[in-house]
Amino acid sequence: MTKSLRAELLIVLTLTFGISGVRAVLNLINSLASPQRLNEQSVTLNSSQSSLAWVDLGLQLCSAAVLCSYGALALFLLAKDHILPRSYRTRDWLEGAGLAALIGLPGLALYFTAVHLGWSKEVIPGDFANAWVEIPVSLLKAAANAFAEETVVVMWLMTRLRQARWSLPATLAASSILRGSYHLYQGVSAGFGNIIMGLIYGYYYHRTGRVWPLVIAHFLIDAVAFTGYSFL
Secondary structure: OOHHHHHHHHHHHHHOHHHHHHHHHHHHHHHHOOOOOHHHOEEEEEEOOOOOHHHHHHHHHHHHHHHHHHHHHHHHHHHOOOOOOOOOOOHHHHHHHHHHHHHHHHHHHHHHHHHHHOOEOEEEEEEOOOHHHHHHHHHHHHHHHHHHHHHHHHHHHHHHHHHOOOOHHHHHHHHHHHHHHOOHHHEHHHHHHHHHHHHHHHHHHHHHOOOHHHHHHHHHHHHHHHHHHHHO
């Protein structure tokens, strides 16, 4: 691995999901040290950042912009080596929906089982003071999360590790463990569930070289979870 590649990996992961993984591990340790069991604790994924609706919307847009910048940075760095995402196809929505169903339905069953067994916190997708902000912000956050995670954790990271001559199993393991790490703040089961998701998504990318179906699948999973909770 060259010095420049090592530096790029260190900088990008520190700026994005690597540091998020460290925070999530520390948050999990803190939660496990609490006298309350994990399933007696809760975590809110999206919530109001201000009681003023327009200020809240502005702050939510800032959060989404930061996530989008993660993905943009990854694509910019890859573009310097003439590596670009394969062109978007309408069929990507069909493949994305299939991947979403493959991950989303078992993931939901895993979550309810984990909460019952005390391996996960209660996950509250949204808690907004301003009702009219909730749906658009939830969809925006779903899109931003999907774009950032799949471009950084799958496309960029797997490409760079393969360029560093890592084997396919090692590359898949690194990508999936990173994905699992920054979800650990939700509980132990969230980490394992996202590792499995990472293995499936990583292998799909290895076989097809296509990232947009992964972005779409991730968006659909989050959008259904966020907006479904709002309606319920």
